[in-house]
Amino acid sequence: MCGRYVRSSTDELLASYFGVSYTPYPWTAPSFNITPQSTQPIIRLNPRTHKRELAPSRWGLIPSWAKDSKIGLKTFNARSEDIDTKPVFRQSLKERRCLIPADAFYEWQKITTKDRQPFVIALNSRQPFAFPGLWDRWHDQDGSILDTFSILTTSANALMAPIHDRMPVILSPTDNDAWLQSKEPPLQLLRPFDATQMLAWPVSDRVGNVRNNDPTLIEPITPRKRTLFD
DNA sequence: CCAGACGTTGTT
DNA sequence: GTCTGG
DNA sequence: CCAGACGTTGTT
DNA sequence: GTCTGG
Numbered sequence: 001m002c003g004r005y006v007r008s009s010t011d012e013l014l015a016s017y018f019g020v021s022y023t024p025y026p027w028t029a030p031s032f033n034i035t036p037q038s039t040q041p042i043i044r045l046n047p048r049t050h051k052r053e054l055a056p057s058r059w060g061l062i063p064s065w066a067k068d069s070k071i072g073l074k075t076f077n078a079r080s081e082d083i084d085t086k087p088v089f090r091q092s093l094k095e096r097r098c099l100i101p102a103d104a105f106y107e108w109q110k111i112t113t114k115d116r117q118p119f120v121i122a123l124n125s126r127q128p129f130a131f132p133g134l135w136d137r138w139h140d141q142d143g144s145i146l147d148t149f150s151i152l153t154t155s156a157n158a159l160m161a162p163i164h165d166r167m168p169v170i171l172s173p174t175d176n177d178a179w180l181q182s183k184e185p186p187l188q189l190l191r192p193f194d195a196t197q198m199l200a201w202p203v204s205d206r207v208g209n210v211r212n213n214d215p216t217l218i219e220p221i222t223p224r225k226r227t228l229f230d
Numbered sequence: 231c232c233a234g235a236c237g238t239t240g241t242t
Numbered sequence: 243g244t245c246t247g248g
Numbered sequence: 249c250c251a252g253a254c255g256t257t258g259t260t
Numbered sequence: 261g262t263c264t265g266g
Binding site for chain 2: 002003004035036059060061063065066071072073074075076077078079086087088089106107108110116118150151153166205207208209210
């Protein structure tokens with residue numbers, strides 16, 4: 001997992017969809033090619049007020065006790081199957097769950113050893129949705145604060161299986177609140193999404209270059225290679 | 231007991 | 243902070 | 249994300 | 261130009 005995520009809606013739309021107020025900070029520009037180590041808006045409960053807020057956070061969770069930040073290079077995803085056994089996620093699972101808004105994500109299908117075909121995956125409805133996530137706050141040596149997050153993954157459903165063996169968990173809109181608010185972590189929500197409610201289509205290799213970030217990245221193409229869908 | 235690790239995927 | 247391995 | 253590297257051999 | 265490492 002898990003390709004790169006795409007967020008093609010404007011932040012105003014996403015914010016209103018998820019019931020959080022929109023603040024036009026620089027980090028809220030629409031993204032079409034979201035990558036680990038980049039800063040993204042997440043939805044969380046404010047640690048003091050316990051109200052929902054949209055907050056900038058870097059993809060790749062660094063636990064508060066980390067001596068240095070490089071553990072964040074390997075925590076962009078968290079496996080939901082055994083999430084409650086991992087020290088690195090334990091406190092965040094209990095106290096700092098979050099939502100990562102998106103309206104699609106990318107995944108790469110392996111064609112040969114070196115050759116891969118990127119796909120966009122979205123809901124039939126083309127509605128926005130949320131990945132369940134965990135976040136934590138880390139203080140670097142200068143004392144400056146860095147908020148970071150991980151996205152929960154699960155096994156591939158029937159739609160994803162031809163593309164990849166893992167996929168991000170997608171929450172039903174009606175479950176978003178439970179993920180944020182439940183006293184105990186609602187692990188039963190961490191399951192593959194209904195495959196009949198999802199679509200996938202091939203897109204240009206340009207998505208593989210992180211510098212490309214424009215709306216044409218998610219336009220369908222004719223696959224250059226024979227894929228498992230052919 | 232304490233030292234050392236703590237994570238995931240494979241285009242993250 | 244919390245767990246594992248020695 | 250982007251700075252920085254970008255090589256070879258491995259029984260010769 | 262493309263890949264890797266942090």
